[in-house]
Amino acid sequence: MIFPSYDYLDLYQFTIMSFQAWWVTLLYIIAQGALFLHLSHGFSSAAQTLSVTRWHADCIRRVGQAFAIIIALGYISIPLCIWIGLLHA
Numbered sequence: 145m146i147f148p149s150y151d152y153l154d155l156y157q158f159t160i161m162s163f164q165a166w167w168v169t170l171l172y173i174i175a176q177g178a179l180f181l182h183l184s185h186g187f188s189s190a191a192q193t194l195s196v197t198r199w200h201a202d203c204i205r206r207v208g209q210a211f212a213i214i215i216a217l218g219y220i221s222i223p224l225c226i227w228i229g230l231l232h233a
Contacts, residue, residue, distance in 0.1 A: 160233045163223040172223055176216045183212035 163169050187208020191201040225231045 157233050159222070160226055160231060163226040169223040169227065173220055176219045179219070180212045180216035183215060184209045187211065 188205045191204040196204065
């Protein structure tokens with residue numbers, strides 16, 4: 145069992161305890177990889193839907209990839225900080 149029974153469990157403690165299980169962290173990181181793919185594809189698809197020129201489409205694709213990388217790395221940093229000990233209960 146991941147969570148012992150507590151009368152009161154705040155969100156911070158819940159997050160810390162969740163990511164102390166290696167398999168929860170692994171699934172979360174895989175999900176963030178899927179989020180990265182989804183976001184980067186969404187930007188390029190939006191450019192294609194709006195029928196922008198080739199140069200603009202490349203620019204939008206790059207911005208979308210940068211945005212997706214920033215979001216995914218930001219979310220992945222949470223369990224990594226827990227695993228290396230920067231965040232603790």
